[in-house]
Amino acid sequence: MARTSETVHESSLTLANNDETVYVAVEKDSDKSKMTLSWALSNFHGKKFCILHVHQLAKVISLIGGNSPGSRLEEHEVRTIRELDTKIMEQILDEYILMCEESGVYAEKLHVEMDDIREGIVELVYQHSIKKLVIGAAADKHYSGGMRNIKSKKAMYVLDHLPLSCQIWFICRGHLIRSGKGVLDGDDDEDRYASLQSISFSEMGGSNPSTSASGSSNLRCYESESEQEVLEQPRFLEVVHLPSSHELEGSSDDQLLDQLQQAQEEAGKWRREAYEEANRREKAEKTVIDATRKVRALEGSYIEELRRRKEIEEVSAKDKENFENMTRQWDEERVTAQDQRILLESQVSNYEYRMAELDDKRQSAEELSQVYEKERDMFRVERDNAFNVTNDLLKQSEASSSSSIINTQQFFSMFSLSEIHEATSSFDQSLLIWEHGHGTIYKGLIRYTPVAIKILNPREGSSVFQEEEECGLVYEYLPNGCLRDRLSCKDSTPPLSWQTRICIATELCSALIYLHSSNPRSIVHGDLKAENIFLGAGFVCKLSGFGVSNHPLFLQTGELSPKSDIYSFGIIVLQLLTGRSRANIVEEMLEILDMSNLNALLDSSAGDWPFVQAEQVAHLALRCCDSDPSNRPDLVSEVWRVLKTLRASCGALSSIQMDPEEDSQAPSYFICPILQEVMQDPVFAADGYTYEKEALSGWLESGHDTSPMTNLRLSHTDLVPNRALRSAIQEWLQHPS
Secondary structure (H helix, E strand, O other), X not given: OOEEEEEEOHHHHHHHOOOOEEEEEOOOOHHHHHHHHHHHHHHOOOOEEEEEEEEEOOOEEEEOOEEEEHHHOOHHHHHHHHHHHHXXXXXXXXXXXHHHHHOOOOEEEEEEEEOOHHHHHHHHHHHHOOOEEEEEOOOHHHOOOOOOOOOOHHHHHHHHHOEOOOEEEEEEOOEEEEEEEOOEOOOOHHHHHHHHHHHHHHHHOOOOHHHHOOOHHHOOOOOOHHHHHHHOOOOOOOOOOOOOHHHHOOOOHHHHHHHHHHHHHHHHHHHHHHHHHHHHHHHHHHHHHHHHHHHHHHHHHHHXXXXXXXXXXXXXXXXXXXXXXXXXXXXXXXXHHHHHHHHHHHHHHHHHHHHHHHHHHHHHHHHHHHHHHHHHHHHHHHHHHHHHHHHHHHHHHHHOHHHHHHHHHOOOOOOOHHHHHHHOOOOOHHHEEEEEOOEEEEEEEEOOEEEEEEEEOHHHOOHHHOOOOOOEEEEEOOOOOEHHHHHOOHHHOOOOOHHHHHHHHHHHHHHHHHXXXXXXXXXXXXXXXXXXXXXXXXXXXXXXXXXXXXOHHHHHHOOOOHHHHHHHHHHHHHHHHHOOOOOOHHHHHHHXXXXXXXXXXXXXXXXXXXXXHHHHHHHHHXXXXXXXXXXXXXXXXXXXXXXXXXXXXXXXXXXXXXXXXXXXXXXXXXXXXXXXXXXXXXXXXXXXXXXXHHHHHHHHHOOOOEOOOOOOEOOOOOOEEOHHHHHHHHHHHHOOO
16 A cells, blocks of 8 residues: 655654664554553663554544545545544654653654555654564454464564564563564565564474474365465464374374374364354454444434434523513513503593583583573663663762762861971971881871871872971871881890781781772782881781882783782791791792791791691792782682681780779870770761760760760761771780889
């Protein structure tokens, strides 16, 4: 067979020229070759070693499921498989090198790739002039204790083709089987055969066959070529033991013939047994090879089956997961669909109910429309009648216009300028209360009644005082000043209690309700603030300063409505709660309520506020201050209902009743001229005097039409409340000293 390729290290070439180098032929079977190498390392101390290997290229390539000839594969596939095979071979050789290094021996490796291992070994021996070669003698299974023959065809072929210059050692299972030299000294077959005979007999201790036996009787006869092939496997001549000459002496020809025939029969028996044994071994080897192939095929099939099963399991797991996800998604969609269906059914039911309700309302509206049409017709008739009556009244009013003015003036008391000078001590500056652009206010005493007299600037005068040089207005005197001063404790006045503040808010709400319910149209204060709220005796609330100039809604829109007063009322309530000025008070209260920390903003000087009631009032005040007028509460149905309840819970500020013995200590103008007691509800009469309302009403109802004081005829019997005197009496009752 031809050589395919050869790989040789440069160091190996150097070793090949050294007679001291021991070459050890190794195979892929590392266990067998390691035992051969171990024997060499143990018996050649101090020698250099070279690992020799012939790599046989496989014609049939093992694949999963069976073998395939290399010719059936693609070139790159064959190249890849053989490169992998070469790497495996290199790793095996490296193991042998490592084994030498562990024994302290320097070693190289020499290998070649050929189709025939035997020819490869012979070629390497000749090419590198190898002098010492250690090689396996047979497979380990053929080893026995008395083994002296070479069982390996490869070893016999190498022996037959090596030169005499090469010394060979044949090893099996770490034991030396044979040793000797090559048989060739040229290309002559007879010399090679003679060399083989000499080696065989010299090592066996026998004699040369030319001297020990002659003719064909010394050779075994072979019945067939197959038997000859089996028996020639050792490749050494077998010597049959024949009787010696002294043993033949005295024997007849018949005996000799019988012995020879017996020997031939034994030889034939041995040949048959050897042939049968060879057949059995061959069959066993084939069986083992077939079993090995089947095992490998089964292993490959098993591995492939495991891989496929794993893939199937993975696919099944994914399919199961996808199915579970889809099932879960379907369940969710089904639940969602059911919820939507229920919702739609509910909406349809609501729509049907609303349609029925709207239908009922439509019918009711039609009925009301008919009723309203009838009422409209009736109102038109009444309107026409009212127009006629109005025209008649207008005609009558033109005739009595002058007399109505005189009657209107009778509801007010007129004071002369001299009385004003006397009441103010000629406008003494010590009696000055307030001075501003519209006029100056003084404190005075007219007809035993404390009053506040406002002297108007010339442009503020009215036609009533045209004949006077100066004109003014006389008001009820309010001893507790304005609400702003009392909240700020001006002049060290004591702070208002929370009960008093609730009462002030309630009275202020009542006054606004009265103004807004006026007919034929509502009266809007327009400038409601703490400076325009005055406190009389007993902290009775009084309004003043009607105007529109400073109201925020009027400044923005130019319009004014009762909702404007509700906004200002909310600001004042917040001031009563906190005792602070109106600047940013709405924003501060909103922030505090969001933080649920109302106590931080309540005026602690007012005492212990009831938290629930205070919080209720704060929310109510913020609603009054809503920027959208339509969101502000109604004073009657919402604000008054809450404040009235709170005032009842904190108790009214009642007047203090005095004993009759203490009446004499009261100022004379507090005493009713008729009853001679301190008045509780003083009223003005047409004679200019003040009486207890109940007493004067009884006087008039008894048939009198004259004054109880002057006995002159009264110009009218109308009674006007003297609120200023009433406040003074209440203040005196609270502080009689």
